[in-house]
Amino acid sequence: MRAAIYARVSTERQERQQTIDSQLAALRAWADAGAHELRDCHIFRDEGYSGARLDRPGLDGLRDAVRDGEVEVVAILAPDRLSRRYAYQVLVLEEFRRAGCAVAFLNHAISDDPGDQLLLQIQGAVAEYERALLSERFRRGKLQKARAGQFIGVHAPYGYRYLPRQEKSAGRLIVDETEVETVRQLYAWLTEERMTLRQILKRLNFGPWFPRCGRRPWSPSTVHHILSDPVYIGTAYSNRYEYVPAKKPRSRKPSYRGVGCRRLRPKEDWIAIAVPIIIEQETGERAQAQLARNAALSFRNNTKYDYLLRCLLTCSACGLAMYGITRHLAGNIERHYYYCAGKDCVMTARAQRCPRAGVKGADLDGAVWDHVRTLLGNPERLAAQFQQFVGDADRSAAQEAKDEARILTRQNGLNQADRRLLDAYQAEVISLEELTERRQQLADQRRALDHQLEQQRDLRRQRTKAQEIFTDLTAFCERIHGRLETASFADKQAIVQLVIERIIVHDDHLEIRHVIPLHNPPPGRGPIPAAGPNGRLCSDRVNAAPLECRPQHLGSGGLQPEMRVGDHQFHPAQTPAGERAQELGPEGLGF
Structure with a gap:
């Protein structure tokens, strides 16, 4: 009879131990003993393939040979070498039976007897169970090694x-x-x-x-x-x-x-x-x-035309970003506008379109650039705002110390409550379910307090850098002032993105949130920040603060005559509730 043999191992270690060669040797001996015709092209093997899969190159070749009538009998060492899932075993064996091909398992001959069929089913189920058991043991073993501090895996990251x-x-x-x-x-x-x-x-x-x-x-x-x-x-x-x-x-x-x-x-x-x-x-x-x-600030999109305020505008009506578009008018005239993304209900998955009308790009760009140029050309005003902020921060330091003491007291109370719960459970006063539920509530409260405490400590660390930032404030304005008057479009865009974090467009004014990066440039970059290849600079750190606005005449166009650009001194009473007017970091100053 024309015969084919099939062998499989699932791991590289089994390959190194040559277990597939031992399978093939036993199968060849079976073919010789039965005087079967075994060609080299009918020796199928899968090395390093899991028995839980059917998409194996060797098995696919065997099934094709059976389908084409090239073989009359297939020899396999054991049912689990064919598959470790009983459903897959039945599928392949039924496929072979319909093609008129017999299957011989060397470790146990399977006939059409109901007892043998039952045994085959049991063996398939046991093989599937063993695989699931090994997988679970492997998973738990990896977790145990990881908890013990051992690196899992052999593929090291680059470096x-x-x-x-x-x-x-x-x-x-x-x-x-x-x-x-x-x-x-x-x-x-x-x-x-x-x-x-x-x-x-x-x-x-x-x-x-x-x-x-x-x-x-x-x-x-x-x-x-x-x-x-x-x-x-x-x-x-x-x-x-x-x-x-x-x-x-x-x-x-x-x-x-x-x-x-x-x-x-x-x-x-x-x-x-x-x-x-x-x-x-x-x-x-x-x-x-x-x-x-x-x-x-990715430049992967919307780069055909120049938009000074790209990636910086937010619509106050719906909270979505605004993007630039260019319209071509008669006489080969191009006009830029900024539109809210909320105009497209399909892309934003919103029921209603944003009511914000488009804004002329020339008017909006001119207003923001005039504001930035005026702001950076007057370091004394920046210093005055910074001094105001430092004074407010010093006055609030005492209250923050009280808040931190209150948080620590509440944390101690939660720890005591946790110990009392454990004592009550050990005394069998409460059940395990009640203990678990109440401890979870305590854990949630503890996490909230830890978050508040970390915020307090962040503020304290920020204040320690106040004098350093104040010293560098004038130096930053001097570094940037030299290119304000003669700046190209790329330089203007770089400066705007350097000092502005977000511009919120209202009906009659702009709300500009600033950040001034004060981190000293690395060697080789020159005394003032330089625009990169894409004409863009990024701040060292983002710190936002809302600013009220000053009337600014913008001429005719899409903007309302009352459009204003923010630029005024902060006072505690003018800061919106729940929002700090300033956020100070070691590498940035919000103002």
Whole structure:
């Protein structure tokens, strides 16, 4: 009879132990003993493929050969080598039976006898159970190792090497000296030169740096992963993702894990693992802030025409962003407008269109630029506003100290309540369910208090930098003042995006939220900030503060004559309820 044989192993370790060769040797011996005709093209093998899958190259070839009538009998070592799922076993065996092909299992011959069929079903069910059991043990073992501080996996991130397990030490990450300088260089480009991802990629691909595979170009996803992965600041995370069915599957073919995609677990489920530090914590935080800023100011869209205030405008009526459009009029005239994104109910998934009318770009651009030029040309007024803020902050320091003491007292009370609950449970006064519910309530209150306490401490740290920022305030205005009068469009856009965080467009005025970056430029950048290749600068840190407005004549056009640009001194009574007029950081000043 024309015969075919099939063998399978599911792991690389089984491949190294040559278990598939032992299967093939036994199957060849069976063919020789039965005087079957076995050709080399009818020897099918799957190395490193799970028995829970049907999409295996060797199995597909075997099924094709049976379908085409090339073989009359198929020999397999055991049913679990065919599949570890009973449903798959039945499917393939029924397919072979309809094609007139017999199946022989060497470890146990299966006939059409009801007893043998029952045994086959039991073996398939047991094999499926064993696989599920092994999978669960493997998962729990990985979690246990992660909680013990062991790095999970053998694929080290770029900049590290994986040191395999030795006799007395577990596997761990160590710094790769050939790659670590590239990682530090990427973070320097992002945080010091404020480059975008595309600019970094261009520099990498035209420089002496190579990815781990040794071939260019660098992948954007690889560079973004390096710049956003917390492993470089000393913490790797295990148990970050869970696998779930895809909401919109891209393919009807099932994925390797039987599910469509993965998603982040809640952060409290992550398991932190200490690894060698490559990037300092402060640099890592600045990198994440810069990535967020780059995303907000991305130039990937709407670049055909120049819009001074792109990515900065927000509609006060609906809260959505405003974007620029260009209309072509008679006589080859182009006119720019800013429109609210809320005009499109389909894209915003809103029931009603935003009532905000379009605003002439020339009027709005001119008003904002005049305001910025006046503001930066008068550092004395900035200093006066800063002094006002520092005075208000000093007066509120005593109240904040009282608030912090109150929070600490409440935290101590919650800790005592938790201990009393445990005592009551041990005395069998309350049930386990009641204990769990009430402790969860205490935990929620404790997290809220911890958040309030951290906010208080952040404010205290901000005030410690007040004098340093005040010293640098005049220097910043001098650095930027030189290019205000002769600035090109690219320079104007760079300056506007440097000092303005958000512009909220009201019916009769503008609300401008500023940020002044005071971090000293890195060496080689010159005495004043310079526009990058895309004509754009980003602030070191975003700090927002609402400003009331001053009447400003804007001429005719889409803006109302009462349009005003904010520029006045803050007083505590004028600050909106629940909103601080100023937020001060070590690298930025809101005013």
